[in-house]
Amino acid sequence: MNNQNSSKNKTDKSWDYDFLLFDADRTLLDFDKSELVALQQVFEEYGIEFNEKLHCTYTKINHYLWDQHELGLISREKLIYKRFDDLFVQEKIKIDSVEFEDRYQFLLSEQAYLIEGALELIKNLSIKYSVYIVTNGVKDTQMKRLVSTGIAKYVKNIFISDEIGYQKPSKEYFDIVFSRIRNFEKTRAIIIGDSLTSDIKGGNNAGVDTCWYNPQKLPQNAEADVTFEIDSLEILRQKLLNTKIM
Numbered sequence: 001m002n003n004q005n006s007s008k009n010k011t012d013k014s015w016d017y018d019f020l021l022f023d024a025d026r027t028l029l030d031f032d033k034s035e036l037v038a039l040q041q042v043f044e045e046y047g048i049e050f051n052e053k054l055h056c057t058y059t060k061i062n063h064y065l066w067d068q069h070e071l072g073l074i075s076r077e078k079l080i081y082k083r084f085d086d087l088f089v090q091e092k093i094k095i096d097s098v099e100f101e102d103r104y105q106f107l108l109s110e111q112a113y114l115i116e117g118a119l120e121l122i123k124n125l126s127i128k129y130s131v132y133i134v135t136n137g138v139k140d141t142q143m144k145r146l147v148s149t150g151i152a153k154y155v156k157n158i159f160i161s162d163e164i165g166y167q168k169p170s171k172e173y174f175d176i177v178f179s180r181i182r183n184f185e186k187t188r189a190i191i192i193g194d195s196l197t198s199d200i201k202g203g204n205n206a207g208v209d210t211c212w213y214n215p216q217k218l219p220q221n222a223e224a225d226v227t228f229e230i231d232s233l234e235i236l237r238q239k240l241l242n243t244k245i246m
Contacts, residue, residue, distance in 0.1 A: 013209070013227060015239040019184060020125060021177070023168075023193030024135035024142060027153055027213050028118040034111035044106045046095055054091065061086050069136070069167055070198055076162055080105070080138065109144040117233045119150050125240060126154040134177060134191065136161040136168050157181070169202030170197075178206070183214060192236065196224040203227075211236070 025031035029183055039058070043050035062083050068074040074082075084104070085097040097171065125131050133155050139162040146152040159177045179186050187210035192211040193199025201224050203210035209227040212220075217231055230236050 015190075017188055017190045017209070017240075018130060019181065019189035020129045020131045020240070021134045021189060021191045021208075022131065022155075023191075023195065023199045023213075024133050024146060025137070026115075026194040027192065027199075028115055028122065028133075029145060029149065030113040030115055033113045034108060037111045038104055038108040042100065042108045045103065046100065048093065048095075050098045053200070054087075057081070057090060058087050059217075061090075066136075067197070070169060071168075072170060076136075076167065087169055095155070105141050108142040112145040112148040114149050114151075117237070119154075120236050121233050122151055122154045124237065128241065130181070131155045132177075132181065133158040133160075134168065134174075134193075134199075134202075136176065137158070139149070168198040168230070169200075169205050171205045174202060174206035174208075190227070196221045196226075200224040200226055 022028055023147075032213070036055075039055065040050050043054070048054075065074060065079045065083050065086075069076060069079050081098055081101050084095075084100050087093070088095055088097055088100075089166075090139055113184040122131060131154065133146065133151070135158070137160055139160045142160050142162075143152070143158065146158060149159050152158060157180065159173075159180070161173060164173055164176050166173035186206070186208050188233070190209040190211055191199055191203035191206070192213060193202075194213045194215075196212065200210045204225050211230060212224075212226045213233070213236070215231050220226055220229070228239075230239075
């Protein structure tokens with residue numbers, strides 16, 4: 001076994017499921033790379049140097065607003081147009097933030113990069129399991145990226161917060177998702193994702209098992225109840241397909 005890969009579980013539960021609900025960004029899709037490329041492109045188009053300071057400021061503003069969105073304190077539409085508005089006010093940049101955001105979303109939808117091994121994993125799992133995507137984000141952007149990477153053709157459905165009307169980790173989001181999955185059983189389902197506040201907390205709110213994808217080996221948050229923890233997709237493949245890591 002590769003010593004760099006590890007998994008943890010706090011229970012004696014086995015990996016015995018029928019329904020696999022995968023997060024998209026930072027679990028299957030390399031969102032950080034897509035985001036960076038799109039940001040570099042859009043700022044370049046507007047003639048503004050996209051340096052480390054600007055990137056850091058944007059990241060802080062964006063993360064704060066997404067946290068507010070997950071708590072249900074701000075709508076998705078307000079979030080995406082407010083982040084550049086706040087950034088431009090803080091950095092004294094005179095650009096139409098709505099027009100800028102629209103262009104950024106288009107460029108982001110053009111950037112589709114996979115986490116290593118993600119496509120093969122989903123392809124193989126789709127033979128044995130009912131696989132779904134549960135993701136927060138803008139519908140058109142997320143769909144375009146999932147289609148272009150090839151993920152979409154191996155999953156039974158894609159549930160995007162923009163379309164659902166609620167976002168992870170809200171129970172309402174998952175209630176709608178579950179109602180749209182044929183013969184769904186909570187006890188036969190597991191949510192797999194990288195975010196403790198969105199994916200794992202969402203699974204807790206929805207009453208289903210969770211698998212925390214934690215490649216950075218971050219400490220667990222006491223408020224999130226993690227059923228399983230993995231630090232590589234290869235471990236997930238092993239657990240779900242009963243294959244041996246060489």
